[in-house]
Amino acid sequence: MATEEIRKDLRAAVAARQELGPDYEPEIIEGFLAKLDAQTAQHLAAPPVQAPKPVREGDPGGLALAIISVTAGIPITAIAAAQEGVVAMFVCWGGLVGINLARSMSRFISRQQ
Numbered sequence: 001m002a003t004e005e006i007r008k009d010l011r012a013a014v015a016a017r018q019e020l021g022p023d024y025e026p027e028i029i030e031g032f033l034a035k036l037d038a039q040t041a042q043h044l045a046a047p048p049v050q051a052p053k054p055v056r057e058g059d060p061g062g063l064a065l066a067i068i069s070v071t072a073g074i075p076i077t078a079i080a081a082a083q084e085g086v087v088a089m090f091v092c093w094g095g096l097v098g099i100n101l102a103r104s105m106s107r108f109i110s111r112q113q
Helices: 004-020 022-045 060-083 086-112
Strands: none
Touching: 004 022, 060 086
16 A cells, blocks of 8 residues: 555656666665665554444343343233233233333434434
8 A cells, every 4th residue: 555655755766767877776776665664664663553342232221121021921921811811911911022122122223323
């Protein structure tokens, strides 16, 4: 990857070669390579630029909500099935799923913004 400064130095070396002739070619080449080596050494001596580490955004509240939903779902299922039947059981689980889905969607939307 040639920088503008290296290109400028190379153009100057070629112009000097054309002006001075082939007798001075080794000195011109050595001078250009010395500048290139110095720039390379300076680049390597600089501390490497590190990309920021991606922040892993945990969601401990989501896991807790899921565990609580399943734990609460067991007695709710038993009570709903005993009192009103299968339809009430599906309504209760639908509510639990809706709560978890609403929280997940709100987290997804907030990350997008």
